[in-house]
Amino acid sequence: xxxxxxxxxxxxxxxxxxxxxxxxxxxxxxxxxxxxxxxxxxxxxxxxxxxxxxxxxxxxxxxxxxxxxxxxxxxxxxxxxxxxxxxxxxxxxxxxxxxxxxxxxxxxxxxxxxxxxxxxxxxxxxxxxxxxxxxxxxxxxxxxxxxxxxxxxxxxxxxxxxxxxxxxxxxxxxxxxxxxxxxxxxxxxxxxxxxxxxxxxxxxxxxxxxxxxxxxxxxxxxxxxxxxxxxxxxxxxxxxxxxxxxxxxxxxxxxxxxxxxxxxxxxxxxxxxxxxxxxxxxxxxxxxxxxxxxxxxxxxxxxxxxxxxx
Numbered sequence: 001x002x003x004x005x006x007x008x009x010x011x012x013x014x015x016x017x018x019x020x021x022x023x024x025x026x027x028x029x030x031x032x033x034x035x036x037x038x039x040x041x042x043x044x045x046x047x048x049x050x051x052x053x054x055x056x057x058x059x060x061x062x063x064x065x066x067x068x069x070x071x072x073x074x075x076x077x078x079x080x081x082x083x084x085x086x087x088x089x090x091x092x093x094x095x096x097x098x099x100x101x102x103x104x105x106x107x108x109x110x111x112x113x114x115x116x117x118x119x120x121x122x123x124x125x126x127x128x129x130x131x132x133x134x135x136x137x138x139x140x141x142x143x144x145x146x147x148x149x150x151x152x153x154x155x156x157x158x159x160x161x162x163x164x165x166x167x168x169x170x171x172x173x174x175x176x177x178x179x180x181x182x183x184x185x186x187x188x189x190x191x192x193x194x195x196x197x198x199x200x201x202x203x204x205x206x207x208x209x210x211x212x213x214x215x216x217x218x219x220x221x222x223x224x225x226x227x228x229x230x231x232x233x234x235x236x237x238x239x240x241x242x243x244x245x246x247x248x249x250x251x252x253x254x255x256x257x258x259x260x261x262x263x264x265x266x267x268x269x270x271x272x273x274x275x276x277x278x279x280x281x282x283x284x285x286x287x288x289x290x291x292x293x294x295x296x297x298x299x300x301x302x303x304x305x306x307x308x309x310x
Contacts, residue, residue, distance in 0.1 A: 137187025
């Protein structure tokens with residue numbers, strides 16, 4: 001396993017673009033604001049990353065991840081602010097379509113426009129087309145997704161003395177499926193970048209035509225002020241390098257969220273990707289003949305984020 005070392009600009013791009021019993025019910029309740037360092041975190045911070053929506057008028061601002069704003073009890077506005085800094089306008093609307101005691105389902109609709117960023121990065125990540133003088137193509141990337149969350153309640157653990165017990169612990173299991181495609185508005189589209197996995201996946205809908213993502217996330221509070229997220233990830237893109245490279249990306253993510261107060265949280269972790277970056281090796285077969293074969297590589301990418309609920 002290799003730990004990638006990249007520049008600050010590449011890390012910003014990776015962080016900005018890469019980026020899943022509620023008290024007996026899935027309906028989020030607006031918790032009273034607490035600002036003391038030792039205060040328990042608000043329920044919106046605890047449920048962040050599930051299919052739950054923010055209450056109307058509440059906002060969650062993230063530096064690198066998705067920021068959210070509750071429009072109505074049924075709709076929520078979402079956007080990745082870090083992507084805007086990289087000239088990738090993006091917006092999503094999340095709708096709560098089903099809620100019960102044991103299941104919450106929400107859907108996402110939105111779009112992004114990566115063309116401004118690709119032209120900014122011409123000569124670095126993307127070709128300059130100096131011979132033809134033709135600018136990179138302009139495209140809109142629509143997004144459609146669905147997310148399902150079910151609660152997992154661990155029964156209270158009996159204490160050593162009669163009549164005593166430890167409170168039950170809540171956890172959440174969330175499954176998500178996202179599809180992003182490309183709607184071209186003219187111009188020449190570049191081929192796949194064949195670079196670091198987070199950057200490759202971020203621009204995959206633009207360069208390869210589409211990207212399908214699936215994930216399963218287990219979210220469990222470790223204590224009143226810490227939360228652990230463990231996720232399994234799978235992504236498939238369009239053709240890479242004219243079909244020479246595998247379009248399948250497999251990975252996992254582990255994140256630890258530390259709630260600094262009722263409304264502030266710091267998240268850090270790492271994502272592991274197993275993917276095809278064109279590496280090969282020579283293998284000697286049983287017949288003594290040397291053959292070159294493709295190998296997939298595994299890379300580790302650290303991440304960090306800061307969240308503010310207001």
